Amino acid sequence: MSAAPLVSLRAVAKRYATGTLAVRGVDLDIDAGDFVALLGPSGCGKSTLLRMVAGLAAPTGGSILWPGGAAAAKDIGFVFQEPTLMPWATALANVALPLELAGMGRAEAAERAAAMLARVELKGFEAAYPRALSGGMRMRVSIARALVTRPRLLMMDEPFAALDEITRFRLNNDLLRLWEAERFTVLFVTHSVFESVYLARRIVVMAARPGRIEADLPIDAAYPRGEDFRTSAAYAAHCRGVSQALGHAMAVHAG
Numbered sequence: 279m280s281a282a283p284l285v286s287l288r289a290v291a292k293r294y295a296t297g298t299l300a301v302r303g304v305d306l307d308i309d310a311g312d313f314v315a316l317l318g319p320s321g322c323g324k325s326t327l328l329r330m331v332a333g334l335a336a337p338t339g340g341s342i343l344w345p346g347g348a349a350a351a352k353d354i355g356f357v358f359q360e361p362t363l364m365p366w367a368t369a370l371a372n373v374a375l376p377l378e379l380a381g382m383g384r385a386e387a388a389e390r391a392a393a394m395l396a397r398v399e400l401k402g403f404e405a406a407y408p409r410a411l412s413g414g415m416r417m418r419v420s421i422a423r424a425l426v427t428r429p430r431l432l433m434m435d436e437p438f439a440a441l442d443e444i445t446r447f448r449l450n451n452d453l454l455r456l457w458e459a460e461r462f463t464v465l466f467v468t469h470s471v472f473e474s475v476y477l478a479r480r481i482v483v484m485a486a487r488p489g490r491i492e493a494d495l496p497i498d499a500a501y502p503r504g505e506d507f508r509t510s511a512a513y514a515a516h517c518r519g520v521s522q523a524l525g526h527a528m529a530v531h532a533g
């Protein structure tokens with residue numbers, strides 16, 4: 279499809295000041311518009327990798343290249359496991375903030391933020407404060423805030439791990455719907471085989487100590503994906519394959 283990837287990692291390594299070698303020798307190309315899941319055991323360097331791509335931490339080896347130009351490196355939205363909303367501000371003000379920080383006037387920022395809240399099913403909750411919202415709703419606000427600037431790359435670090443399963447499934451579906459409509463690029467960190475297979479077009483399995491890529495698996499099921507896919511034989515087969523790769527990644531370390 280696209281000739282050049284959105285971002286290319288070449289022999290990327292990160293050693294923390296403590297001496298921990300968090301990741302080593304990571305080569306990874308992420309295509310524009312792709313949905314890539316990073317899956318691996320605790321401590322394999324998923325968050326470290328995400329933070330380096332986001333420019334929040336610097337690699338101590340190798341390089342991270344943005345073939346489309348340096349501007350792409352800043353064109354990023356980030357969603358963490360904790361929604362990290364401003365508690366004293368309404369849902370609308372939380373979502374409008376990135377636009378105001380970028381210099382947009384208040385009225386236009388509010389209008390765009392309201393439209394974005396509607397797209398994550400929160401129409402009518404513009405004036406609500408975070409404490410009045412459920413965990414799933416707070417996460418929707420966080421996703422709206424990350425997407426309101428229409429970033430090319432959306433990075434998500436275990437965004438739904440703290441939510442109950444029904445809420446998680448619903449947010450999985452909403453995220454896919456948004457992605458299909460706009461085709462921003464997604465880099466999604468998760469511990470869950472089931473979630474990664476449901477969402478991603480490609481699953482990068484990592485192993486620990488030092489963190490590295492162990493397998494790179496395409497999930498070639500068509501979109502839109504919904505309950506039919508979640509209960510299909512193809513889904514179960516993909517989950518088995520990814521589970522095996524993850525088991526292998528963990529055994530490599532144990533052995």
Ligand SMILES: Nc1ncnc2c1ncn2[C@@H]1O[C@H](COP(=O)(O)OP(=O)(O)OP(=O)(O)O)[C@@H](O)[C@H]1O
Pocket residue numbers: 294295296298299300318319320321322323324325326327489
């Ligand atoms: N700021 C830091 N200083 C020192 N060591 C760190 C720091 N951040 C992470 N590490 C170490 O680097 C390794 C990789 O951590 P990282 O958080 O990237 O893994 P992860 O795969 O995201 O883990 P989890 O799934 O548990 O969130 C771990 O051994 C961790 O202890």
